[in-house]
Structures are given as structure tokens and as C-alpha cells.
Amino acid sequence: MTDPHRELADFLRRARAARDPERAGLPADGRVRRVTGLRREEIALLAGVSTDYYTRLEQGRRIIPSAQVLDAIARALDLDEAGRTHLRDLAAAAGAPRPRARTTVQRVRPGLYQLLDTLETQPALVLGRRTDVLAANRMARALFTDFERLPARERNYARWMLLSEEARALFLDWEQQARNAVESLRLDAGRTPDDPETHKLVGELSLASPEFRQWWSEHHVHQRTFGAKRLDHPIVGELTVDYETLTFPGDGEQALYIYTTAPGSPSREAMHLLATWTQPTANLPA
Known part of the structure; x- marks a missing residue:
């Protein structure tokens, strides 16, 4: 099992290395900078903690920073919201032994399936823990892949993205x-550090994908809330889809991803063509 203190230390080191000294607002001290990013003492200064305390955090010592100290370090490292969430998750995991996570099967509500079916021209996916694909409507299966035809253990967005030649x-x-998929998985893994299924997935991807090994080691995190994807679809050719992410107040471990296209664009025409191409054929009377 991964040592949570080491995970926290690794994240701090890599976030510090990514900090741009010119944007930190620190006065020039005339010293030659021999490290990438900021020095430990500079982060400590910006966070208002002692250099010794911050150094011990980066060394993986078994100390637990308070919420106020975490916020100060997050500001010093200039973390975005995903980075701040991940920092808090890692600190919480390092805080005390926690019960081993139970492996439970996630279920999609019937009403959510009905909602997916009403989206006749918009692809939509429901993702769960560790980017598992819990549900996909007809358009999502046509645009990406038919996840329901895959074996249950392979119905995972990050796995499909990293290991599939189709993707x-x-x-x-x-x-x-x-890379976004890997960083989303990193963020999720921080929330449930004891989840055995996450460990299995990370192990499999580490063995099978050199890109995964590299990106996972960089310890970046990403919160996918909106964005765009550029595709070259085998049926309708090139198109750009925008996506928005909707989370559910009653179940924060599931998220709905809806994909749309710009009005009047070639991508919108391509999406309508794909909808027509994949429309089920009505049974006509003899």
C-alpha cells in the first residue's frame, strides 16, 4: 500500500518545482538558482512556516499540517482548485489510519438512464470512481466506443484512452x-487512497503504458469540468465537441458528461449526420 506521507511529500516537491520564480513576487537575492521552480525556504517564507517544518513535510515525515497551514502552502504553491483539493485529500489520508475502503458496485439510477435516452443528438456519459464508465447513451457509443460491449473490468475511460488503439x-x-484522463485518475485516487480497485488499475496501466508511467510520476491533478475534444471519427470525419460536467448533490462519486457542438458549425453538421447514421431503424408493417 502506498505510504500517504510519501504521496504528500512527492506532490509538494513536484508542485514546488513547477512554481514560476518570476511570478512568486520574491525579491532577488543575487544567488544562482540551481533548482527548478522555488527553493524550499522560499515556499516556507511565502507560506509563513519555518523552513525546517516545510522540509520535513517534503521528506515525508509523519507530521500533520493544520487546515490553515495547508491553505497557506496551497497559496504559496499557487495551486488551482484541483490541486488544493488533492493537497487536502493527501493530508487527510496521512492524518490517521482509516478503514480499508469497501469495494462496492456503483449503480446508475433509472431516472438517469431515462435522461440519457432523451439526449438524441448529444453524446452523454456517466463516469464513476476511478473514471469507470457507468452508463453511455446511443450517441456516446457512436462517437467514442460501445463501452457496454467491453468486458466489465475494461469499462474505464482512462484505461480505454491509454490502452486502446481505437482511442x-x-x-x-x-x-x-x-494526460487529462491520467490527471483526473490521480485526483480521484487521492480521495480514496485505500481503494483496491484503484490500485489494480494503476498497476495495470503502469505495466502496459509508458505514457501513463511518465504522467503518473509527475503527480499532476486535473478536474474536468468543461473543455473541448478534437476527433477524427471514422464515419463523419473531423469534428470538435465541447463538454460540460454535471455532478449530483446526492452522489458526488458520479458525474454526467454531455458533449455538444457549436451552432452552425461543420461539427454540428457532423454530429447530426452521426445521429442519423446510428438512428435505430423503425419496424415497418409488411
Whole structure:
């Protein structure tokens, strides 16, 4: 099992290395900068803590920072909201031994399936823990892949993105989309550090994908709330889809992703063509 203190230390080191010294607002001290990003003492200064205290955090010592200290360190590291959430998750995991996470099967409500079916020209996915694909409507299966035809253990967005040749051929911006998937999985793993299924997935991807190993080691996190994807679809050709993410107040571990296209654009025409192409044929009377 991963040591949560080491995970916290690794994240702090990598976030510090990514901090731009010119944007930190620190006075020049005339010293030659031999490290990427900021020095430990500079982060400590910006956060208002001692250099010794911050150094011990980066060394993975078994100390638990308070919420106020975490907020100060997050500001010093210039973390975005996803980074702040991940920092809090890692600190919470390091705070005390927690019960081993129970492996439970996530279920999609019948009403949500009905909602997916009403979206006749908009692809839509429901993702759960560790980016598992819990549901997909007809348009999502046509635009991406038919996840329901995959074995249950393979119905995972990050796994499909990293290991499927179909995904590599489909996404014109595959590297960015795959990296986003890895960083989303990193964020989720921080919330449930003891989840055995997450450990299995990370182990499988680490063995099978050199890109995953590299991006996972960088310890970046990403919160996918909206954005765009560029595709070269085998049926309708190139198109750009925008997506919005909707979460549910009653179940924060499930999220609905809806994909749309700009009005009057070639992408909108391509999406309508795909909807027509995949429309079920009505049974006509003999």
C-alpha cells in the first residue's frame, strides 16, 4: 500500500518545482538558482512556516499540517482548485489510519438512464470512481466506443484512452486528452487512497503504458469540468465537441458528461449526420 506521507511529500516537491520564480513576487537575492521552480525556504517564507517544518513535510515525515497551514502552502504553491483539493485529500489520508475502503458496485439510477435516452443528438456519459464508465447513451457509443460491449473490468475511460488503439486513432489531440484522463485518475485516487480497485488499475496501466508511467510520476491533478475534444471519427470525419460536467448533490462519486457542438458549425453538421447514421431503424408493417 502506498505510504500517504510519501504521496504528500512527492506532490509538494513536484508542485514546488513547477512554481514560476518570476511570478512568486520574491525579491532577488543575487544567488544562482540551481533548482527548478522555488527553493524550499522560499515556499516556507511565502507560506509563513519555518523552513525546517516545510522540509520535513517534503521528506515525508509523519507530521500533520493544520487546515490553515495547508491553505497557506496551497497559496504559496499557487495551486488551482484541483490541486488544493488533492493537497487536502493527501493530508487527510496521512492524518490517521482509516478503514480499508469497501469495494462496492456503483449503480446508475433509472431516472438517469431515462435522461440519457432523451439526449438524441448529444453524446452523454456517466463516469464513476476511478473514471469507470457507468452508463453511455446511443450517441456516446457512436462517437467514442460501445463501452457496454467491453468486458466489465475494461469499462474505464482512462484505461480505454491509454490502452486502446481505437482511442489513439480517434482523438486528434490524444496526448492532451490522455494526460487529462491520467490527471483526473490521480485526483480521484487521492480521495480514496485505500481503494483496491484503484490500485489494480494503476498497476495495470503502469505495466502496459509508458505514457501513463511518465504522467503518473509527475503527480499532476486535473478536474474536468468543461473543455473541448478534437476527433477524427471514422464515419463523419473531423469534428470538435465541447463538454460540460454535471455532478449530483446526492452522489458526488458520479458525474454526467454531455458533449455538444457549436451552432452552425461543420461539427454540428457532423454530429447530426452521426445521429442519423446510428438512428435505430423503425419496424415497418409488411
